[in-house]
Amino acid sequence: MRKSEIRNPKSETNPKSQISNYEGLQADIRNLRTPKIDVWENKYPEKEYTVNLESAEFTCICPKTGLPDFATIKLKYRPDKRCVELKSFKLYIISYRGVGIFHEHAVNKILDDFVKACSPRWAHIEMVFNPRGGITTTVEAEYAKSEKLKAQSAKLKGKTKNEKNKYKKDKTNS
Numbered sequence: 001m002r003k004s005e006i007r008n009p010k011s012e013t014n015p016k017s018q019i020s021n022y023e024g025l026q027a028d029i030r031n032l033r034t035p036k037i038d039v040w041e042n043k044y045p046e047k048e049y050t051v052n053l054e055s056a057e058f059t060c061i062c063p064k065t066g067l068p069d070f071a072t073i074k075l076k077y078r079p080d081k082r083c084v085e086l087k088s089f090k091l092y093i094i095s096y097r098g099v100g101i102f103h104e105h106a107v108n109k110i111l112d113d114f115v116k117a118c119s120p121r122w123a124h125i126e127m128v129f130n131p132r133g134g135i136t137t138t139v140e141a142e143y144a145k146s147e148k149l150k151a152q153s154a155k156l157k158g159k160t161k162n163e164k165n166k167y168k169k170d171k172t173n174s
Contacts, residue, residue, distance in 0.1 A: 037117035038088035063100035077123040107139040
């Protein structure tokens with residue numbers, strides 16, 4: 001056995017040694033300065049409707065390797081008093097191009113900034129990152145302003161498309 005093939009069993013079982021290479025890489029990620037997401041007044045705040053945004057142009061940098069990561073971002077939201085201005089949202093998304101950020105942190109940071117900007121009734125973000133090492137990463141996060149919306153969202157999770165459509169039809173008939 002060559003020296004490069006010798007494994008240290010102690011380091012493999014010590015959880016601290018397994019994460020130490022990443023320690024501190026994202027310590028200030030919540031304070032990352034990003035462009036402002038502009039909003040405009042929703043003239044139909046009494047209506048419950050969903051806006052779907054999708055972009056295949058998300059790019060960031062892996063904080064560990066320095067290599068680029070590419071993703072498709074899908075953001076759905078139910079507006080309340082404000083809607084998101086799309087050009088500013090695109091500029092916001094593009095601002096991550098040179099940022100070293102883990103996939104999980106990117107999703108949560110974007111959702112936090114989005115909610116802060118427009119205070120929707122409900123929002124769901126899904127980012128599907130291109131395969132890295134043969135692994136495709138999909139990260140989802142959700143926000144709900146009220147307990148009622150949280151319950152509705154939980155009820156819809158895991159159901160098939162037909163079941164979701166049935167739930168929507170039942171809701172409109174009541």
